[in-house]
Amino acid sequence: MQPLVSPAKAAPGDRVAVLSPSFAAPGVAPEVHEQALKRLEEVTGLVPVEYPTTRRLGASARDRAADLNAAFADPGIRAVLATIGGEDQITVVPHLDGELVRADPKPFLGYSDNTNLLNWLWGHGVAGFHGGSTQVHLGPGPAVDEVHARSLRAALLTGERLEITEPGESEDFGRDWKDPAALTQHGDREPTEPWSWAGPERSVTGRTWGGCIEVVQWILTAGRFPSEPEVLQGGVLLLETSEDLIPASEFGWILRSLGERGLLTAVDAVLVARPPTSSSDARPSAGERAARRAEQRDLAIELVGRYNPEAVVVVGVPFGHTRPQWILPYGGAITVDGAAQRVWADYS
Structure with a gap:
């Protein structure tokens, strides 16, 4: 890179x-x-x-x-x-x-x-x-x-x-900002699932690129990414979805397009964030929310594996639109260890 x-x-x-x-x-x-x-x-x-x-x-x-x-x-x-x-x-x-x-x-x-x-x-x-x-x-x-x-x-x-760890609880959205309770109370939090790992049991370290997958799609459409996917060679791709709650199928279509562009083949690892599955306007049941997360997880693992079976993949990391949130390096180094199933981030 x-x-x-x-x-x-x-x-x-x-x-x-x-x-x-x-x-x-x-x-x-x-x-x-x-x-x-x-x-x-x-x-x-x-x-x-x-x-x-x-x-x-x-x-x-x-x-x-x-x-x-x-x-x-x-x-x-x-x-x-x-x-x-x-x-x-x-x-x-x-x-x-x-x-x-x-x-x-x-x-x-x-x-x-x-x-x-x-x-x-x-x-x-x-x-x-x-x-x-x-x-x-x-x-x-x-x-x-x-x-x-x-x-x-x-x-x-x-x-x-720092090692990136699982805080054990998550919320998709907080209290309404107009509610005085927003200043003193969390949103509705629930226990989290273990992260899901796929790909070879190896440790890779690379510079990161990616972000909110809907915005990544806009960036590519606007031509604001280098034409050669090799600029990501050996890197770590970060992907997360927004509060718009796009269906897993749309996430899969965008991810498939990244594969066709050659970006999935170039990287050595892919981190996919725990996605929000509810909002202040729509809160499905706990079972429905878990099913939506599982559907996106399965698509991520299947599609990355199709384009790059040598990539280490971890799904569920809390770095996107859920809270608690880890801030991660963008262009800095992250280590993804598929053998130990651990992730470290270098904030230098």
Whole structure:
């Protein structure tokens, strides 16, 4: 894979940008946002800095890009965090200045629609971190989940190597932000299933690429990925699905397209996140939710095995749209050990 710059870590007391490159969720639920900023400072010692569009609903793509460019250009800002995802960040990317991120690389944290920005940074030779949403993982609930806090500190401050473990519980969505309980209570959590492993019993280490699979499809359609799949040779593919709850069949169609593109053949490992299977509008029974997760799992294992039987596959890792969430390196190194059935992430 192409060499990527790993941005320098911040230090307690440094200023970090908190931006809304997609949806300005803080404009809808400012109380959750304010608690997120307070917890960010408590957990990391970093000082959050807002920009003009952080809370501005309906801000143009050009204005949101201007805030990103300003944050990347400011030598006093040592990291950039997204408040949440959305669905139109693909329109922001054309207004970004690649020279700024190459001149002063900084860690960027985001997931979901922020897959656009992570891929853009990756294309400019700068590694980032898939995960983190101040509005979802810092602001709501009684406290920041321990696995999220550990990986947040590793991504922003320490750069250590951590084993990615199963927290044992998961929620698909939290309390309604308009409900005061959102500030003190988790969403409905349930016990998790063990991760599912497939492929050879070998250990592989590679740089990561991927993200939210629906957004990956948009990126490929827009032609914002190198034409040669060999750029992923020996890498680790990260895949997760969004709160839109796409059917397993659609997940399979997109994954099959990645196989036809040659991306599955190029990588040495594939990590598939535990998918959300319910929302505030639709909550199937526990049995139906388990069946949906199993259907997506089986398709992932079958399709990766069809295109690359030598790839190590693990399904169910909590790094996507469920909570607790691990933040994972994007363009950094992950080790996937199919023999020991363990995963490590290097946050340097």
